[in-house]
Amino acid sequence: xxxNLIFIFITCIIIWKASDGxxxxxxxxGRNLTDGVRGATINAIGSSMPELFTTLWFLFVLxxxxxxxxxxxxxxxxAIFNGMIIPAVVILAVIGYGLAKKVTVSRKxxxxxxxxxxxxxxxxxxxxxxxxLSWWHGLILMALYGVYVTFMLMTMGSSEEEEDEEEExxxxxxxxxxxxxxxxLTLDLEPLLIKGAINTTNAWTLLxxxxxxxxxxxxxxxxxxxxxxxxxGIHTYFIAVVLASAATSVPDTIISYRDAMDGEYDDAVANxxxxxxxxxxxxLGLPLFIYCLIYGDISMSPxxxxxxxxxxxxxxxxxxVAFFIYLIGDGMGKxxxxxxxxxxAMFTFFIVSKAYEAEWAISFGDFLRSLAP
Numbered sequence: 495x496x497x498n499l500i501f502i503f504i505t506c507i508i509i510w511k512a513s514d515g516x517x518x519x520x521x522x523x524g525r526n527l528t529d530g531v532r533g534a535t536i537n538a539i540g541s542s543m544p545e546l547f548t549t550l551w552f553l554f555v556l557x558x559x560x561x562x563x564x565x566x567x568x569x570x571x572x573a574i575f576n577g578m579i580i581p582a583v584v585i586l587a588v589i590g591y592g593l594a595k596k597v598t599v600s601r602k603x604x605x606x607x608x609x610x611x612x613x614x615x616x617x618x619x620x621x622x623x624x625x626x627l628s629w630w631h632g633l634i635l636m637a638l639y640g641v642y643v644t645f646m647l648m649t650m651g652s653s654e655e656e657e658d659e660e661e662e663x664x665x666x667x668x669x670x671x672x673x674x675x676x677x678x679l680t681l682d683l684e685p686l687l688i689k690g691a692i693n694t695t696n697a698w699t700l701l702x703x704x705x706x707x708x709x710x711x712x713x714x715x716x717x718x719x720x721x722x723x724x725x726x727g728i729h730t731y732f733i734a735v736v737l738a739s740a741a742t743s744v745p746d747t748i749i750s751y752r753d754a755m756d757g758e759y760d761d762a763v764a765n766x767x768x769x770x771x772x773x774x775x776x777x778l779g780l781p782l783f784i785y786c787l788i789y790g791d792i793s794m795s796p797x798x799x800x801x802x803x804x805x806x807x808x809x810x811x812x813x814x815v816a817f818f819i820y821l822i823g824d825g826m827g828k829x830x831x832x833x834x835x836x837x838x839a840m841f842t843f844f845i846v847s848k849a850y851e852a853e854w855a856i857s858f859g860d861f862l863r864s865l866a867p
Contacts (some may be wrong), residue, residue, distance in 0.1 A: 495725040501718035506741045508681065508711040509544045512704045513745030515683030516543060516722035522692050539776075542769045543705060544742035545572050545760045550767070553785045555716050556730065557641055562627065562782070563731040563798045564716070564738070569778045571739030571845075572746075573770040577611075577816045578838035580747050580766040584754040585831040587831055595756070596825035599763045606649075607767035608817040610642050614774045617811045622802065623867060626793050629786035635779030642771055692805035731801055732849035763820070770813075777803040801848075804862045808844075812837055 520539065545568055552564035574659055583595050621631055677685045687700045719738050723730040737775060746769045753762035794802070815837065819830050849853035 495722060498722035498725065499716045500509075501714060502722065502737055502741060504522070505711045505715040505718065506744050506844055509708055509715075509741065510744045510748060510786075511681035512683065512707040512711065513543065513748075515687070515700050516704035516708065517681065517745070517749060518684050518692070519697045519704065519850060522697045523701070533720070539772055542572075542772045542777055543708050543724040544712055544745060545569050545769075545773050546780065547705075547740075548715055548742050548776055549715040550781040550784070551713045552734065553781050556720065557789070558728060561785075562794065563729070565717070565781060566802055566805065567731045567734035568738045568742060569773040570805045571735035572743045573809055574812055574838065574841055575739050575743045575745050576766045576770050576773075577813055578834040578841075579743070580750045581763060581816075581820070581826065582831040582834040582838075583747060583763045584750055584758030584759070585609045587751055587827070588754050588759075589674045589828060591755070593755070593757070596827040597759050597762075598825040599820065600760050601821070603764050604664045604767075604817070604820045605773070607764055608813075610645075611673075611767055611771050611774070612810070612813055614638055614642070614771050614815065615806070615813055616720065618774055618778075619806045619810060620867060625796075625799055627782060628791045629783050632779040632781070632786065635775045636783065638820050639772060639775035639779070657862065674832070683707075695703070712742070726849075729797070729801075731798070732845055735805065735845050736846050737848040738814050748775075768838075774809075800859065800863065803866050804848075804859045807862045807865050809839060812841065 508713055540739060548567035548568045552568065555560040555561065556564055564665045581597075585855070588594050588597050620633070621634060676682070683700060683704060688696045715738060720730050722737070722752050723733040726733075746766060748760040753765065782792075816834060820826065823830075844855055844858065848859060
């Protein structure tokens, strides 16, 4: 048990460090996107690579029933983490460092990404409502994300052309003070792969290497979660919902925190919401699509159907509640941060209670399933 927990912690560090490199590369590649749009697309995709790879590994390592339960547990659990923990961290950090008395986010960003996320979750509830899944379920989920990205790009305003030169200059001489060995040991990929100014070639190289490292660490995460669940005598799904989702959400949290520290509150919140849309649609849709094309349809056990149904309903309810918390008032202060943290704490308590078959959790689960179509 302790060894598996250590492995989970190690994967958190590796995912975090590799995602830093992915973030640098993806931000350069998407440098011409405007604020808000960049947070909801490039930043969100970059920080959500761990969810995508973890879902892939859950499906291809555990296969069929357990694999899909672990995959949707990771993506949906991560979405709840992103929607509650990340905004709360942003609010408390900004207020704690005295940068502002509250976080003010554009209502346009909240409405755009919040409504898009709610629609995606409603689609997920209706789409995954039977006992079997096929490749076309994954295709529809990916298509929904394609519609979202297309809408974002079509409604994007003109970007600042001067940013290109400024960002190249800022990347020059980066990492000169770091030795090659130190960078390798700390997985500081940027100075290892980018010598001098960043350009399209070395940005793509950094992107690919970062993805490979993230993918490998996510494989270790899946095995560690499976071993930890076995040692506790519970289903892997419950570990995926809580621990795997939190581990894969580390990059999202760090990116939003950095944006908030730079005063880019729109990007900080848009990254969290955009990551959720990516998680629900693409990070779940692509693995499902690939797996079913190779191995055929997935047949879910009654237990998996029960757990997945409850999780989808909780995801939608928590998102709607969080949406109104973001929207009501002229900013987000400590009270809203506490409310968001309380919602996540209640969610975690329910998942843990359900894992050990607490009577109240089973009854509440029955209620949640009654709300699903």
